[in-house]
Every structure is written in structure tokens, then in C-alpha cells.
Amino acid sequence: MTLRSVLAGLLRLCIAAALVLASGELVMRRYCYSPRVLDPDFGFVPAGNPTICKKEGDGVGHWGKRGIRRSPGRPAGASNILVLGDSLTEAEQVDDDQTFTHLLEARLVAEGRPYAVLNAGIEGLALPYYVEAAPAYERAFSPRWTIVAISADDVAGSAFSAIATHFVKNPDGTLGLKANPPVGRGGPVRQFVRYARAHSALLQNYVLQYEGYARSVRAFRPFVATKKKDDPPLSHPERFPVREELSMLEERFQGRVTILFFSGFRPEDPDEESPMGRAILDICAAEGWSCRSTREFSRQFAASGTAPAGFPNSGFNWGHLNTAGHAAVAALLDDEVRRLGERGLL
Amino acid sequence: MVFSNPWYFVFLAVVLVALAPPLSIPAKKKILAVASCFFYACWDYRYLGLLLFISVVDYVCAAKMDAAAPTARRRWLTASLVSNLGLLGYFKYTNFFLDNLNGVGASFGFHLPHQDILLPAGISFFTFKTMSYVIDVYRRELAPVRSLWDYVTFVTFFPELIAGPIVRASVLLPQMDRSIGPRRERLGLGASIFLLGFTKKMIADRIGTMVTPVFERPTTFSTATLWAVALGYALQIYCDFSGYSDMAIGSAKMIGYDLPENFAMPYLSADITEFWRRWHMTLSQWLRDYLYIPLGGNRLGTGRTYVNLMLTMLLGGLWHGASWNFVVWGGLHGVALALHRLGRDRARPRLPRALGIATTFVFVTLCWIPFRASTFAETRAFFAGLFSAQAGLSWIAPEFWWLVALVAIGHVVGALAREPEGSGASLRLQSLLSRLDAKLVSNPISGPYFRLGTGSILGAYVVLAWVLFAFLFAVTDSNPFIYFQF
Numbered sequence: 001m002t003l004r005s006v007l008a009g010l011l012r013l014c015i016a017a018a019l020v021l022a023s024g025e026l027v028m029r030r031y032c033y034s035p036r037v038l039d040p041d042f043g044f045v046p047a048g049n050p051t052i053c054k055k056e057g058d059g060v061g062h063w064g065k066r067g068i069r070r071s072p073g074r075p076a077g078a079s080n081i082l083v084l085g086d087s088l089t090e091a092e093q094v095d096d097d098q099t100f101t102h103l104l105e106a107r108l109v110a111e112g113r114p115y116a117v118l119n120a121g122i123e124g125l126a127l128p129y130y131v132e133a134a135p136a137y138e139r140a141f142s143p144r145w146t147i148v149a150i151s152a153d154d155v156a157g158s159a160f161s162a163i164a165t166h167f168v169k170n171p172d173g174t175l176g177l178k179a180n181p182p183v184g185r186g187g188p189v190r191q192f193v194r195y196a197r198a199h200s201a202l203l204q205n206y207v208l209q210y211e212g213y214a215r216s217v218r219a220f221r222p223f224v225a226t227k228k229k230d231d232p233p234l235s236h237p238e239r240f241p242v243r244e245e246l247s248m249l250e251e252r253f254q255g256r257v258t259i260l261f262f263s264g265f266r267p268e269d270p271d272e273e274s275p276m277g278r279a280i281l282d283i284c285a286a287e288g289w290s291c292r293s294t295r296e297f298s299r300q301f302a303a304s305g306t307a308p309a310g311f312p313n314s315g316f317n318w319g320h321l322n323t324a325g326h327a328a329v330a331a332l333l334d335d336e337v338r339r340l341g342e343r344g345l346l
Numbered sequence: 347m348v349f350s351n352p353w354y355f356v357f358l359a360v361v362l363v364a365l366a367p368p369l370s371i372p373a374k375k376k377i378l379a380v381a382s383c384f385f386y387a388c389w390d391y392r393y394l395g396l397l398l399f400i401s402v403v404d405y406v407c408a409a410k411m412d413a414a415a416p417t418a419r420r421r422w423l424t425a426s427l428v429s430n431l432g433l434l435g436y437f438k439y440t441n442f443f444l445d446n447l448n449g450v451g452a453s454f455g456f457h458l459p460h461q462d463i464l465l466p467a468g469i470s471f472f473t474f475k476t477m478s479y480v481i482d483v484y485r486r487e488l489a490p491v492r493s494l495w496d497y498v499t500f501v502t503f504f505p506e507l508i509a510g511p512i513v514r515a516s517v518l519l520p521q522m523d524r525s526i527g528p529r530r531e532r533l534g535l536g537a538s539i540f541l542l543g544f545t546k547k548m549i550a551d552r553i554g555t556m557v558t559p560v561f562e563r564p565t566t567f568s569t570a571t572l573w574a575v576a577l578g579y580a581l582q583i584y585c586d587f588s589g590y591s592d593m594a595i596g597s598a599k600m601i602g603y604d605l606p607e608n609f610a611m612p613y614l615s616a617d618i619t620e621f622w623r624r625w626h627m628t629l630s631q632w633l634r635d636y637l638y639i640p641l642g643g644n645r646l647g648t649g650r651t652y653v654n655l656m657l658t659m660l661l662g663g664l665w666h667g668a669s670w671n672f673v674v675w676g677g678l679h680g681v682a683l684a685l686h687r688l689g690r691d692r693a694r695p696r697l698p699r700a701l702g703i704a705t706t707f708v709f710v711t712l713c714w715i716p717f718r719a720s721t722f723a724e725t726r727a728f729f730a731g732l733f734s735a736q737a738g739l740s741w742i743a744p745e746f747w748w749l750v751a752l753v754a755i756g757h758v759v760g761a762l763a764r765e766p767e768g769s770g771a772s773l774r775l776q777s778l779l780s781r782l783d784a785k786l787v788s789n790p791i792s793g794p795y796f797r798l799g800t801g802s803i804l805g806a807y808v809v810l811a812w813v814l815f816a817f818l819f820a821v822t823d824s825n826p827f828i829y830f831q832f
Contacts (some may be wrong), residue, residue: 009800016806024814058744205818212822217352225390226464305566306739313552313743316559 021202028201031055034092034123036198039066041136044198045122046090055205056314057093057322066140069119071102078114081337081346082141084130085149088262089121093311093320100321103330108337115337121149126158127245129165132179134252145346146253147333149260152234152276155245167245175244237279246283256345258336259284260329263295265308265317270298290345292336297328347388348826349593350547357385358597365527365601374526375499378601382502386467389508393466396433401494401501403429404476408483408490419484426480430473437465442668467830468508470665474632476501479515481636488516496522505597509590509829511608512628517791518603526602535787536600538798543592544816549749550586550828551821553578556743561718564728568738572731574746579718580711581753583828584613587626590827595792607793611760613710616702618682619690621710633662648691655687656680666717671725675717682709763794782808 032055036044045067053059062070069090083089083101091099101119108115118141130137130148137143153159159167163180170176197203233239250257263277273281273295284291294308301308301324307317308325321329340346347354361381365374387394407426411419444458451457479500482488491497500518560567560575567575588609598605612625622630638658644651656677663676697705715732719725730736763786765772779785779796783805788794800806 012803013800013806013810016800016803016810019803019807020810020814023811024818027815028818054744209818209820209822213352216822220347220351220353222347222388223391225393225467305563310559311743312556312741313745315555316562316741 025200025202028205031201032205033201034204038195038198041140042067042120042122042133044194047198051092053092054313056319057311058313059092059094059098060096061090061092061094062096067120067122068141069099069101069121070096071099071105071117071119072097073109074105074116075109075114078116079144080141081115081117081145081147082137082143083117083119083121083147083149084125084137085121085260086125086151086154087121087123088151088320089119089149090123091119091121091321091326092123094323094326098323098326100326100329100333103327104333104337107330107334111334111338113337113341115144118143124164126150126154126161126164126166127249128159128167128177131245131248131252132165132177134249144256145337145340146257147260148249148253148257149262151262152264152274155242155280156234156237156240156276159240159245167241169241175241175248177248235275237276242276242279243283246280246287246289250287250289255289258290258292258333258340260333261291261293261295263293263298265294265298265301267302267305267307267317270302271295290336290340292332294325294329294332296332300328347385348830349590349597350544350820357381357388358600362528362533362600367527371523371525372493372495375522376495378526379495379499379502382499382504382507385504386502386507389467390464393464396466396469397472397502398498400430400433400473400476401498404480404501405491405494405497408480411480411483412490423480423484427477430477430480434469434473437463437469439668471510471512472501472507474512474629475514478512478632478636482514482516488519491515491519503598503603505594505601506605509587509594509827510626510628511591511594511606512632513605514628514632517606521603524602528600529602532602533600534799535795535797536596536598538596538784539599539795540593540596541798541812541816542796543589543594543596544820545812546585546589546592547827548816548820549752550582550584550589552743552745552819553582553585553749555821556741556746557582557718560741561720561724561728564724564731565736566739567731567736567741569731569734569736571739571741572728572736574742576711576715576728576732577750578746579714580613580707581750583714583718584609585753586828590829595795599792604789604791606791610793611757611764613707614703614757614761615706616697616699617706618679618686618709621706622679622683629662629665633658637661651687652684655684659683671716671719671722674722674725675713678713678716763796784808 030052032053034051034053035047035049037047039045046061046063046069048063051059051061051063053061064070081104089101091101096102099119101117101121105115105117108117120137120141127148127150137146158164162178165180166178168176168178197207246259249259259280261277261280263274266272273293277293277295281291281293283289297308306324307322308328309321310316310318311320311322314320337346347357361378364377364381369377383394383398386397404426407422411422414422440461440463444460448457479488479497483490491500496519499522500513500515503513503518506513557575557578560571561579564572591605591608595605595608606628608626608628610624610627612621615621615624638654641654641657642650643654646654657680659676659680660673661676663672663674663679666672666675696702715728716722716725719728731738759775762771762775765775776786781802781804783799783801785797785799786794787797798805798809798812800809
């Protein structure tokens with residue numbers, strides 16, 4: 001084997017690799033792509049180009065300025081109801097007119113209460129971020145009311161993850177907030193990677209797969225087949241300062257906020273709320289805060305044998321809300337808006 | 347350790363590195379045996395003793411049998427069969443037996459408690475493997491292995507330990523004098539076969555996502571969905587199991603051994619007899635040689651032939667799992683085999699090949715329903731939905747038909763690869779392969795496989811693109827292979 005043949009082989013591989021990367025990017029842009037742009041206040045938010053999600057569901061989404069999802073037929077000049085949340089709210093899996101925010105808006109318009117329901121959901125966010133960014137949201141959207149959609153992990157594990165804005169325990173035992181904005185941190189390499197990830201479908205999908213493999217590597221439990229599964233921390237709300245977390249949220253939004261809790265759906269036991277959900281709802285009831293749980297519509301799904309989450313290409317009752325789930329959430333929030341109206345709050 | 351889990355790649359790489367130095371053949375076999383034991387212990391170290399116990403018992407029985415008188419030979423054979431079938435029966439069928447006994451005893455007021463028994467991974471496969479060895483020695487078709495290390499290496503060989511192919515001693519033991527270890531050609535071919543298997547597993551997992559919920563609640567979904575899911579499961583189980591077999595064959599090839607072909611595109615079979623020659627071939631051959639023929643095969647008259655056929659298929663069904671659903675599945679195939687034999691005996695005209703393939707495929711697909719369903723009630727509900735205009739949820743994944751098309755294309759390419767050498771189709775395939783720097787490598791044990799190459803830009807592009815897309819589209823959650831549960 002001569003040096004010349006080795007170099008020729010390497011050149012062949014490099015050309016082929018470049019072609020593979022280019023074709024990979026083209027394919028993934030049509031399969032699963034979530035373009036992002038940098039917003040000065042909110043970091044990387046969904047961009048104007050459509051998102052494509054055929055990996056889970058079959059949705060095509062469009063976003064306007066500042067990461068607000070497009071809603072066909074939005075009433076002009078109406079007051080805003082701002083909806084904050086993570087990927088469950090962002091809802092790339094369904095089309096624009098199937099999201100619960102659009103369906104809620106359409107319901108309110110039809111009922112003669114025209115509000116613009118602004119969907120500002122961004123994947124990966126959790127409760128501390130909404131607390132930290134509350135003033136920015138106020139400045140940007142002047143909402144009459146805010147709905148914050150959370151899952152159990154948003155007040156537990158994710159809320160204390162140092163890689164994002166997170167809660168910390170102060171030396172005096174009170175709850176504090178440590179901001180970790182998604183931009184402006186790290187050296188040029190990290191900045192470049194963030195930028196590339198925001199604009200490359202291939203890189204986005206590569207990272208998702210890599211994280212999936214990393215999870216399966218961590219989940220590997222060798223040597224004893226009957227080893228008991230770990231007791232999930234989410235079933236122990238007492239380990240987390242849930243009351244303080246929710247108090248901070250209420251305070252930063254001056255009490256004009258509804259907490260929408262995404263409770264897991266268990267068809268065999270639809271009426272049973274999760275421990276974290278129970279803790280949140282108990283605190284809300286004691287404090288008189290506006291809180292709703294998706295458990296409220298579990299019975300209707302159990303009766304029909306369907307589930308509010310999951311798609312044929314991702315799993316039944318797994319992952320993000322499907323179209324029936326979005327419709328059910330819209331109905332639940334419609335009811336809450338009506339209640340708030342009756343209390344003179346909205 | 348599932349073949350598609352990243353830990354397996356690490357394990358395989360370590361084994362290959364350990365086998366790379368120029369050590370003696372016995373030393374390499376010992377390394378392989380230790381690695382295989384570690385592989386099994388990764389599932390549950392407590393059951394490694396069981397695997398080694400079976401190995402030692404059968405090694406001793408075969409060795410003693412060799413020099414014994416005929417009656418003593420029979421005794422050693424019986425001892426081996428009792429230990430193998432006893433362990434298989436205890437671990438796999440105890441609760442099945444108790445459940446059925448309790449079902450009968452309920453009216454008499456007695457109830458035996460369910461036993462907390464964990465099914466040892468791969469027990470159905472390695473007991474069949476060791477039984478074939480002892481029976482072959484008993485029949486004097488095979489000389490007993492002299493070295494216990496060799497025998498342990500054969501029994502525990504990790505690529506096929508958990509879910510086959512069921513490798514007979516007569517296939518693997520003669521290869522054990524080879525110098526094993528990674529070589530450029532072995533790695534290239536083995537990795538190509540492994541990649542093909544990994545891709546099949548990816549297809550199986552993606553289809554499985556759609557299939558699983560529908561089988562769990564068949565009354566919820568529409569008739570069109572049930573038909574799509576029935577087709578989907580047929581493809582899922584094929585891709586899952588043949589994918590596993592490919593990964594096993596590929597892993598073994600990288601090490602330096604040839605494992606037997608287990609699937610020869612069974613869905614292109616024109617009749618049910620041909621299907622069983624091409625589906626899970628190592629099990630079919632095992633059942634033929636160690637059950638059907640000893641029962642008398644077709645030598646004891648027509649009536650007895652059909653009885654033997656039915657008995658073989660019913661036991662073959664039960665081998666898959668301790669459930670009446672598997673027995674029904676085996677029974678349906680037994681009836682079909684008997685009917686096909688009856689038609690052949692009476693010289694009935696054969697269906698045109700295309701129609702035969704379609705009919706066989708539809709029959710096999712419908713038979714998978716009781717195989718996949720957990721209970722008779724699920725099976726009934728599924729069939730009721732299939733053959734009525736059931737309104738319900740549509741649950742067909744957007745990419746489902748793409749996956750079906752991919753499997754169909756794979757079958758077309760595979761069929762071309764099996765065309766006689768020198769035929770027009772074969773020549774066209776060879777020409778295409780040479781442009782991709784790939785070649786068809788046919789092995790009398792493993793069958794035909796493609797070896798991918800990176801010697802041209804197009805070839806390198808195909809290899810890299812295949813790896814990238816297999817990585818991007820794989821289901822990363824831990825998805826055990828379907829046949830692990832058997």
C-alpha cells in the first residue's frame with residue numbers, strides 16, 4: 001500500500017462524507033426540522049421557516065415574530081392571553097390549527113370573548129425560566145393573563161438542572177433563582193455549535209439520537225435481570241420545594257397566571273392524580289390560585305380507549321399531545337377562562 | 347446485552363481486540379469462552395451456573411456414551427435428555443402447567459400457587475443446541491468433543507447464545523480448529539452483514555411502535571388499521587428475527603466463524619412447505635431431524651405422517667412460549683402443511699407461483715395474529731375487527747408504507763442475489779455491485795450476503811449514508827428482540 005493509494009482512499013472518503021452530510025441535511029429537513037433564530041430576550045426561539053415533524057406525529061408548524069406560533073384567524077386588536085410551556089405547548093407534532101392554543105382561541109372567539117392566545121412554548125424550558133423571564137414576557141406581549149403549562153419534571157428535576165436557568169437553595173433556606181441564559185455563554189466553539197444546531201436539521205437529529213443512545217447506555221443494568229427499578233423522584237413531591245416554586249411564579253406574574261398541569265394519563269386508573277399533580281393542586285386549592293390538571297379529562301379518554309398523547313409513529317399514550325389531546329386541553333382551558341371571567345379576573 | 351445497544355458495540359470491539367494478537371488457537375478459544383460467559387452474565391450472573399451446568403452434563407454424557415455398550419449409551423442419552431428437557435420444562439412451562447391445572451381444579455376447589463420463576467435468557471436455544479450434540483454423538487454421526495473448553499466455547503458462543511440461529515455441533519465444532527480473530531476481509535463482510543441486520547431491526551422497531559398498541563386494544567381501531575397492523579406485524583417479526591440472525595452471523599463472521607443461514611426470504615415462498623424451509627431454518631431443520639423423523643416421519647403410512655406433522659408443529663408452537671396461543675399458531679401451520687402434502691400426494695395442480703406467494707403470505711400473516719396476541723380474547727377481537735367494517739381510530743404511521751416499500755425492495759434485491767450465477771438478472775446485479783465496490787459473497791453455511799466496499803466514491807457514499815441513516819432512524823430506547831422471550 002503506497003502513500004499515494006492511502007491519500008487517494010482518504011480523498012474518496014472525504015468526498016463521500018461531504019456528499020453524505022449534504023444529502024443527510026436535505027433528507028432530514030423534510031423529515032424532522034425545527035429551525036431557530038436568536039431572540040435578544042428569549043434566546044433561540046422557533047423561526048419563521050416552517051418546522052417539519054414526521055418523527056412524532058405529522059405536523060407542519062409556522063412561527064411569527066419572537067417565537068409566537070401562527071394561529072389562523074387570530075382576532076385583530078384583541079387582548080393577549082400568553083401561554084408559556086415546553087415542547088408540549090410548542091406542539092411541533094401537529095399543525096398550527098390543531099394546537100390547543102389555536103383551538104382555545106377559536107373557542108373564545110366563537111363564545112364572544114375574543115382573546116389572542118399567544119403560544120410561546122419552547123422545547124426544553126421549565127418553571128424557573130418562566131419565573132426569570134416574566135418581566136421580559138410582560139414587556140414583549142403585555143398579556144391580560146398568562147397560562148403556564150408544566151409537567152411534574154418542570155418543578156422537580158429540570159427545575160434544578162444547572163445547564164439551564166434553575167432554582168437554588170439559598171444559604172438561609174429560601175428558594176433562589178440562578179439565571180443561565182441560553183445565549184452569550186461559552187466560547188466561540190460552543191456558540192458555533194448552538195448556531196449550527198439552530199440551523200441544521202442533520203445536527204438537530206444527530207443530537208436527539210445521541211441523547212437517546214446515551215439514555216439507553218445509562219439504562220443498561222447488567223448482571224441481575226430482576227433488579228428493581230429506581231423509585232422515580234417525581235413520585236416524591238416532598239423532596240422538592242413545590243410551594244415556594246409556585247409562589248415565585250405567582251408573584252412574578254402578579255397573580256395573573258393559570259397553572260396547567262400535564263398529568264400522565266393512566267387508562268387503568270384515570271381518576272388517580274399523580275403524587276406531584278396532587279401536591280400542586282392541593283397547594284393551588286389552599287392558596288386560591290388558578291390551576292387545572294389534564295387528569296380532569298382522563299376519564300373521557302379511558303372510556304373511548306384512546307389517549308391524549310401519542311402518535312402511530314411514536315407510541316400510544318407516549319410523548320406529546322395528539323390532536324384529540326390538544327382539543328381536550330383547549331376545552332379544559334376554555335372552562336378555566338370562563339371561571340376566571342366569572343370571578344372578574346379576566 | 348441487546349445487539350443494537352451501544353454497550354454491545356463496545357463489548358464486540360473488546361472481544362475483537364482481545365482476539366487480534368497472534369495467540370494459539372486454544373488460547374483464543376478460551377478468550378472467546380470467557381467473553382461469552384461474561385456476555386451471558388451481563389443478563390444475570392446467577393444463571394451462568396445453569397448454562398455451565400448444562401454444558402458439563404452434556405459433555406460428560408457424550409464422552410461416557412462414546413465408549414459405552416449400547417444399553418449404557420441409551421442410559422447416558424436419557425440422562426442428557428432428562429436434564430435438558432427437565433430444566434427447559436421447569437423454567438419455561440411450570441407456571442403454564444400450574445395455570446392449566448388450576449383451571450381444571452377450580453371446580454374441585456384446589457389451587458396451586460404461581461411460582462416465581464425467571465426464564466433464563468436463551469434457554470430454548472441452548473438446550474436445543476446441546477441436545478442436538480448429544481443425539482448426534484448417540485447416533486454416531488459425530489465424535490464427542492475431547493476438550494471441555496471447546497465444548498463450553500461451542501455452547502456459550504455469544505453471537506447465537508440468546509436467540510439462535512440454533513447451531514448444531516456438526517456445523518460449529520469443525521470450525522473450531524480455525525485461527526480466529528479479526529482480519530480485514532472478515533471485518534468487512536461481518537460489518538456489512540451486521541449493518542444489514544441493524545437496519546432490519548430499525549425497521550422492525552419503527553413498525554413495532556405502530557403495532558403494539560393495536561394488538562393491546564384491537565376494538566379501538568378501524569378495520570383498515572387492523573389490516574395494516576397485521577401486515578405490519580408480519581414484517582416486524584421477520585425484520586426483527588432475521589435482523590437478529592444477521593447481526594449474530596455478522597458478529598460471528600468478524601470473529602472468524604460461520605453461522606448457518608436462518609432466513610432465506612421466507613415471504614417469497616410459493617407454498618407453506620417452502621415457507622418452513624425458508625423461515626427460522628435452523629429450528630425447522632432441528633424439528634425435522636430430532637422430532638419429526640424420530641417420530642417416524644413419512645415412513646409409517648399416510649395417516650401417521652399427518653399425525654407426525656401435526657405433532658411436530660404443535661410442539662414447535664409450544665417451543666415458542668408457554669401459551670395456548672402458540673399451540674394454536676403451530677396447529678394452524680400443521681394443518682396447512684398437512685393439506686399441502688395431501689394436495690401434493692393427490693397430484694393436484696399447483697397455483698401459479700405469484701398467486702402461491704400471495705396466498706402463502708396472507709395465510710402466514712393471519713397466523714401471526716394468535717402468535718402476537720396475548721390472549722384468545724385479543725385474537726378473537728382482532729379477527730372480528732378484520733372481517734367486519736369496524737369503525738375506530740386510524741393508527742397508521744405516516745412512514746409505514748415507506749417501510750413496507752423498503753422491505754419489498756430488499757426482497758427484490760435478495761431475490762436477484764439468489765438467481766443462478768450467469769443468468770441475466772445475476773449479471774445485471776453483479777454490474778451494479780461492481781460500480782458500488784460491493785460484491786456478493788456466498789457461503790455454503792451462511793448463505794449469500796453483500797459485502798460493501800469503500801473502494802469507489804459511490805461505494806463509500808453508500809456505506810457512509812447507510813451508517814448515517816441507520817443511526818438517525820434507529821429507535822434508541824432499549825427494544826429487546828422478539829425472540830428473546832422464547
